[in-house]
Amino acid sequence: MTRFDDGRPEMTLEEFRLLRDHVYSHCGILVHEDMKFVMERRLWPRLEALGLMDFGAYHRYLRYDAQRHAELEAAVESLTTHETYFFREPSQLKAFCDELLPILEKRNGRTRRLRLWSAGCSSGEEAYTLAMLLKDSRRFDDWDVEVYGTDISRRVLTLARRAEYGPSALRATSADLLERFFVPVGNNRVRVRDEVRAWVSFGHHNLLDETGSQLVPRMDVVFCRNVMIYFDLAARRRVLRIVRDRLVPGGYLLLGHSENLLNLGADFELVHLRGDLVYRRPELPGLTGGEGR
Amino acid sequence: MNPLPEFPAEEERYRALQELDPGTTGALEVLVAGLHDESWRVRHVAAETLKRLPSSRDVAERLIRVLDERGETGARNAAAEALAGLGGAALGPLVRLLSHPDPDQRKFAADILGQLGQRTAEMPLVQALEDPDLNVRVSVSEALGRVGGEHSARALEALLADPEPLLRLSALEGLALLRRPPPLHVVLALLDDSRLQRSAFRVLGLVPQVVATERICQGLASGVRSVREAALGALGTQVTLAESVRRGEIEAVVLAALRRLPDAGERLAQALEAEDVTVRAGALVAAAALGEPSLALPVAEAAREDRLLREVLNTLSRLGPEGGRALLGHMADLSSPARAAAAEALVDLVDADSVTALCALLEWAEDDLRAVVVRALGRTRSPEAVPPLVDLLVDPALAGAATRALGVLAGSNRAAVLAALEAAVARRATSAAVAALARVGGAPALPALRQLARDAEPTWRAAAVEAVSEVDGGVGRELARAALADEAMQVRISGVRAMGRLGGPEAGALLRPALHDEDVSVRLAAVEAVGACGAVDRATDLEVLVRHPDGALAVAAVRALSRLGLAVPGVLRNAASHPDAEVVKAALSAGAETEEGVSLALSLLGHPRWDVRAAAARVLGDSGGPECLDAARLALEAEADALARQTLSDAVERLSRR
Numbered sequence: 001m002t003r004f005d006d007g008r009p010e011m012t013l014e015e016f017r018l019l020r021d022h023v024y025s026h027c028g029i030l031v032h033e034d035m036k037f038v039m040e041r042r043l044w045p046r047l048e049a050l051g052l053m054d055f056g057a058y059h060r061y062l063r064y065d066a067q068r069h070a071e072l073e074a075a076v077e078s079l080t081t082h083e084t085y086f087f088r089e090p091s092q093l094k095a096f097c098d099e100l101l102p103i104l105e106k107r108n109g110r111t112r113r114l115r116l117w118s119a120g121c122s123s124g125e126e127a128y129t130l131a132m133l134l135k136d137s138r139r140f141d142d143w144d145v146e147v148y149g150t151d152i153s154r155r156v157l158t159l160a161r162r163a164e165y166g167p168s169a170l171r172a173t174s175a176d177l178l179e180r181f182f183v184p185v186g187n188n189r190v191r192v193r194d195e196v197r198a199w200v201s202f203g204h205h206n207l208l209d210e211t212g213s214q215l216v217p218r219m220d221v222v223f224c225r226n227v228m229i230y231f232d233l234a235a236r237r238r239v240l241r242i243v244r245d246r247l248v249p250g251g252y253l254l255l256g257h258s259e260n261l262l263n264l265g266a267d268f269e270l271v272h273l274r275g276d277l278v279y280r281r282p283e284l285p286g287l288t289g290g291e292g293r
Numbered sequence: 294m295n296p297l298p299e300f301p302a303e304e305e306r307y308r309a310l311q312e313l314d315p316g317t318t319g320a321l322e323v324l325v326a327g328l329h330d331e332s333w334r335v336r337h338v339a340a341e342t343l344k345r346l347p348s349s350r351d352v353a354e355r356l357i358r359v360l361d362e363r364g365e366t367g368a369r370n371a372a373a374e375a376l377a378g379l380g381g382a383a384l385g386p387l388v389r390l391l392s393h394p395d396p397d398q399r400k401f402a403a404d405i406l407g408q409l410g411q412r413t414a415e416m417p418l419v420q421a422l423e424d425p426d427l428n429v430r431v432s433v434s435e436a437l438g439r440v441g442g443e444h445s446a447r448a449l450e451a452l453l454a455d456p457e458p459l460l461r462l463s464a465l466e467g468l469a470l471l472r473r474p475p476p477l478h479v480v481l482a483l484l485d486d487s488r489l490q491r492s493a494f495r496v497l498g499l500v501p502q503v504v505a506t507e508r509i510c511q512g513l514a515s516g517v518r519s520v521r522e523a524a525l526g527a528l529g530t531q532v533t534l535a536e537s538v539r540r541g542e543i544e545a546v547v548l549a550a551l552r553r554l555p556d557a558g559e560r561l562a563q564a565l566e567a568e569d570v571t572v573r574a575g576a577l578v579a580a581a582a583l584g585e586p587s588l589a590l591p592v593a594e595a596a597r598e599d600r601l602l603r604e605v606l607n608t609l610s611r612l613g614p615e616g617g618r619a620l621l622g623h624m625a626d627l628s629s630p631a632r633a634a635a636a637e638a639l640v641d642l643v644d645a646d647s648v649t650a651l652c653a654l655l656e657w658a659e660d661d662l663r664a665v666v667v668r669a670l671g672r673t674r675s676p677e678a679v680p681p682l683v684d685l686l687v688d689p690a691l692a693g694a695a696t697r698a699l700g701v702l703a704g705s706n707r708a709a710v711l712a713a714l715e716a717a718v719a720r721r722a723t724s725a726a727v728a729a730l731a732r733v734g735g736a737p738a739l740p741a742l743r744q745l746a747r748d749a750e751p752t753w754r755a756a757a758v759e760a761v762s763e764v765d766g767g768v769g770r771e772l773a774r775a776a777l778a779d780e781a782m783q784v785r786i787s788g789v790r791a792m793g794r795l796g797g798p799e800a801g802a803l804l805r806p807a808l809h810d811e812d813v814s815v816r817l818a819a820v821e822a823v824g825a826c827g828a829v830d831r832a833t834d835l836e837v838l839v840r841h842p843d844g845a846l847a848v849a850a851v852r853a854l855s856r857l858g859l860a861v862p863g864v865l866r867n868a869a870s871h872p873d874a875e876v877v878k879a880a881l882s883a884g885a886e887t888e889e890g891v892s893l894a895l896s897l898l899g900h901p902r903w904d905v906r907a908a909a910a911r912v913l914g915d916s917g918g919p920e921c922l923d924a925a926r927l928a929l930e931a932e933a934d935a936l937a938r939q940t941l942s943d944a945v946e947r948l949s950r951r
């Protein structure tokens with residue numbers, strides 16, 4: 001008999017630290033001390049599913065059980081916040097469309113090939129948003145375009161591929177965009193149109209995993225928004241090094257609104273657009289194009 | 294001026310500084326020149342590099358001189374930024390700067406000292422409150438709020454009587470930062486000044502008295518939104534500081550105040566979207582007091598901020614079944630964190646009418662949410678919840694939760710639950726139904742289970758053996774014994790677990806082969822089973838496993854020996870020298886009450902891992918004698934980890950009372 005029928009087990013501070021450190025070393029997500037309550041709530045269903053009595057047993061499970069890798073993923077899954085929606089942070093997206101897209105069109109005009117990466121894409125809204133913006137600009141109609149969405153959580157990737165969304169995901173989507181890029185599927189829900197989906201693909205990737213990142217092709221632009229807010233400095237540095245390596249020289253990195261690269265070293269240069277600040281991987285010496293100041 | 298004349302382009306100057314080796318002679322001057330660059334990027338990289346130069350005292354002195362360059366605003370700000378990053382080395386020069394003839398310099402000094410936040414600057418700053426220049430005094434009082442200390446608090450409190458409103462304001466802000474409220478009557482007087490109102494509310498929230506709550510509630514009625522929000526922020530703070538007994542008292546006052554406001558609901562809904570987290574926290578407290586079901590959705594949305602989750606759940610649970618229905622009807626409209634919180638609250642808010650809506654949710658919701666929905670279904674007390682729950686037994690992620698939910702539901706709908714489970718087992722829907730059937734069905738289910746234990750599929754044999762052991766000891770032992778010799782690993786594990794649960798005189802002998810099984814999961818289960826059924830005759834096998842390189846086996850062996858009361862000194866010593874820290878901790882907790890355990894704990898106070906040191910400290914606190922006090926004190930002095938420190942200091946405290 002488990003204890004769930006009456007009360008659920010409490011997490012001691014020590015168990016909290018052990019679990020937190022374990023998660024941190026796997027994926028860089030740092031759960032702050034004042035989040036013990038949140039961690040306890042989010043992991044309860046895991047204990048329940050495994051029939052474990054307390055968090056000490058859960059820690060041992062994560063350390064020793066044959067299923068430990070799968071379980072660690074499940075734990076990270078429940079601890080990460082997947083909150084996202086279409087057309088999030090409109091002013092940044094406007095700057096992207098008005099200022100970066102013309103640059104990219106010119107730069108890649110010869111190859112007619114464009115690669116975008118939504119790193120930490122959650123359930124896919126951001127990746128689809130980017131594809132929609134590209135479609136909307138009409139600049140890349142017959143180009144070879146690919147938007148990659150990756151996330152550490154397999155569960156959100158299933159949702160991303162399904163491409164069906166409800167009102168909460170659409171809270172910043174205008175009626176006009178809704179009309180053009182989605183089809184209703186009943187029950188207040190919509191599905192992203194096939195022509196948009198054709199440009200987007202999804203995959204599983206831990207942003208801290210250097211080896212795994214070799215599978216990601218070279219990107220022209222990386223959106224990594226609202227992902228590193230959960231990371232500490234060391235983990236952020238690591239991710240940025242990986243992201244930089246995946247960008248073509250001169251490629252752009254866009255972070256979430258509340259994030260910046262101060263104190264993170266000089267792998268990127270800051271580019272002042274009229275509408276926003278973005279980061280750029282420096283051009284290779286001698287190849288500086290005249291664009292984008 | 295172009296300080297790096299050989300690099301005409303900004304980009305090149307930027308790179309030149311970035312690549313500069315801080316160790317080269319002359320680096321300091323190159324960087325100082327960089328502080329004067331026209332591009333802020335260059336200035337910024339210069340400031341960053343200055344923080345890493347070797348002789349920080351010289352750097353500090355040099356930067357102080359830059360602060361003196363009138364007309365070079367960019368350079369001065371960059372120098373200030375660098376100074377703030379130098380830490381202790383900047384302290385002396387900055388304190389001296391507090392007596393510079395130029396008030397501008399003195400203000401800089403105060404600002405940077407505030408950013409450094411080092412307590413040693415406290416007294417010089419307190420003295421600087423005498424500065425003839427108002428701007429300097431304001432900066433100084435702000436800095437005191439960051440530096441902290443007894444003197445700072447007293448000095449700031451004294452400033453509250455200053456005729457200059459700007460100073461009163463910065464003093465209030467400083468006290469809020471220090472979390473040091475002045476006497477209530479002083480705060481109440483300041484609340485009447487509209488310029489100070491917002492800060493005064495912040496401080497008022499720190500006062501844990503009903504009178505303060507009452508005054509905060511007056512703020513809730515204000516026509517000015519910013520004042521209302523300040524009051525809610527204060528309420529949020531007050532509740533976090535109050536013990537749970539006082540919470541009811543606070544809420545009663547809040548409720549009385551809100552009842553007088555015709556548009557209280559709308560105001561709270563608006564405040565739940567405020568920028569400031571403490572305002573949202575206060576709004577949640579107020580919404581809980583008001584208990585207004587129409588607030589359910591905005592309340593749930595507040596869970597987008599993780600830190601508010603506890604308050605959100607508490608508030609939702611107060612909105613009653615009507616609030617529950619509002620949530621259930623709008624789950625698809627909520628953001629995902631709000632949905633998760635709403636689902637959790639729903640477990641307590643559902644009734645028999647909720648089944649359809651809950652099932653609709655199961656259709657599309659995410660897995661963790663579904664687990665909560667399953668719990669909620671179990672609490673609806675409705676027979677309609679039976680079929681969907683039985684169907685969910687197929688899903689490995691939800692089977693456990695569904696089994697328990699069916700158990701709860703059987704309390705009110707036993708026959709329906711039983712029939713559905715029997716049908717599921719008959720059509721071999723899922724092995725999880727077997728466990729559920731045994732739990733709900735009891736002895737009458739035995740014939741069916743026995744039959745199943747002979748099934749051709751190992752999954753069914755395994756499920757049946759474990760299920761029977763929960764229903765009938767005699768039959769259970771018989772089946773478990775056969776299962777121990779099964780060719781399928783899965784069935785052997787079930788046999789082992791059943792044997793562990795049931796015990797009996799032969800259990801030890803029967804479990805012996807399992808302890809040497811070719812499969813490590815069987816071995817692990819066997820170790821646990823030996824401990825569970827008290828098979829002392831297997832102690833030697835366990836003792837060998839204590840030294841096994843597989844940490845999981847070793848931990849399990851130590852724990853099992855401890856359950857058998859056989860964690861003898863030799864076992865503990867072996868475990869304590871295991872390379873896996875979890876085994877070491879298992880040894881500590883196994884020996885917790887013995888003399889050997891205490892001496893083990895003493896020897897582990899210097900272990901490289903904080904959790905081992907903490908575990909050792911706990912043993913000393915529980916079982917050590919006064920002779921351990923010195924060692925514990927020494928360890929406490931050396932301890933750098935906060936949690937280990939806490940445990941050690943508890944231990945020291947308890948030891949000194951012995």
Ligand SMILES: C[S@@+](CC[C@H](N)C(=O)[O-])C[C@H]1O[C@@H](n2cnc3c(N)ncnc32)[C@H](O)[C@@H]1O
Nearest residue numbers: 027080084120122151152153206207225226227
């Ligand atoms: C808050 S969502 C942000 C979604 C989207 N980028 C946006 O801004 O709307 C953060 C996502 O980052 C993912 N994430 C967290 N740590 C990660 C890691 N180490 N590697 C990859 N993804 C990670 C989470 O699973 C989550 O889906």
